[in-house]
Amino acid sequence: MRVVRRISNGKDNQRTMSSDSPNKIRVVNLQKSFGENQVLQGVHLEIQQGESMVVIGGSGSGKTVLIKCIIGLIRPDEGEIYIDGLEIASLNERGLNEVRKKFGMLFQGGALFDSLKVWENVGFGLRQHTRLGEEEIRRIATEKLRLLGLKDVEDLMPAELSGGMKKRVSLARAIALEPEILLYDEPTTGIDPVVADAINELIIQMREKLNVTSIAITHDMKSAYKIGDRIAMLYQGQIIEVGTPDEIKNSSNPIVQQFIQGKSEGPIKMI
């Protein structure tokens, strides 16, 4: 009961705050360390309703930790995360579960449940959170798979799919419950350039058809320019620059320039 009240309080706050804060997601001074390693050192980020944000940064720069904090998979050491005005970093597990129903997430390797068939994977959330019958779940799953250009794969097991297909099935699973926010963890890593571009197109379609707010993390600049309304660069645990793709391309920051041009020489030191 206590949790429910906290959530409804959150909604009230959101209503009162909505005039001066249209942000869907707001991250304030987020800090997280693992042992000695300070991964996030005060991240600030604001994402508006319906916006597609891309977070770029090198391997190990804390991109994954950042989105895992936003969806509540990792608890930050310090700082606040607001989703629709509700602070989630201090919520307990049950409260977080409610907030997570707003999210869909595409994992880097797909993270499909390998003991379940493709359609059961896509319909997993429906089976858990709705009272729909098996036939209806299967019908919706088939529909979502079609939306992502997949036909006749319903009865396959995840192990029988290629990498690109796994990502699309995983995306179908993420959108099955019609989330308001989609998180993409390296959507184009590990697949060939043609399939990668198809995934980029799908991400754009998701935003247009479903009007979702999204955060994608990537180090694939081609993908970042294509899918991002805005791009933020994470470096040494902080956001060092935020802007539209054009602003990022013309950035005067040498670190940003080195990263987007993919040069080994510059202020970013390779060890």
Added chain:
Amino acid sequence: MILLAQTFSWIFRPPLQGREILKQMEEVGVRSFPVVVITSAFTGMVLALQSFTGFKRFGAETMVGTVVALSVTRELGPVLTGLMVSGRVGSAMAAELGTMRVTEQIDALYTLATNPIKYLIVPRFLAATIMLPVLVIFADVIGILGGYLVSVLILGTNPTLYIRRTWNFLEFSDLYSGLLKAICFGMILATVSCYQGFSTQGGAEGVGRATTKAVVLSSLTILISNYIITAILF
């Protein structure tokens, strides 16, 4: 311990994952059946041989039936079943949950607003706790039968006498103390194995480590708690 407490707190929260529980009961119960049958049959048989050799020295051969029945129901049935199921099912639980951890499937469950303790651990815990006593009942019957066959067919004991010796000295408390142990062993192996799998770190190597640890730790815990339970019921 924390996991055990959390598991208990999630058992009684709806919805019950009926489909998963049945699947796990099949895995723990039905598929372990052959292993348990073979183990208990040969244990009963060897017990008959060994105790016959010993008892012959002071002319108490007729007590073999009693010894087999008591050892199997009170001790060997539950302990050997617990150990065999740890090896077969505990390792599989740790490996499966460990793989799910390292391939982010457990994170995916969270993002689908499904608690992995509820979805993954509670069904395994319930299945092990329910099916282990069932397996032990079969192990008891088959162990006693094994002892009977060796005594009657090989050692030439009078069948009526053997059955009477078995039946007259067997008390209800022998049976239920064995079943109580089985319930505890089921809880132990499911909790230890799920914990090892759930907290796996570091890729394929981590999964291997978790699997080994699950079997070793649950076997050791079963052996130690066996003594404790016996001492309490003594």
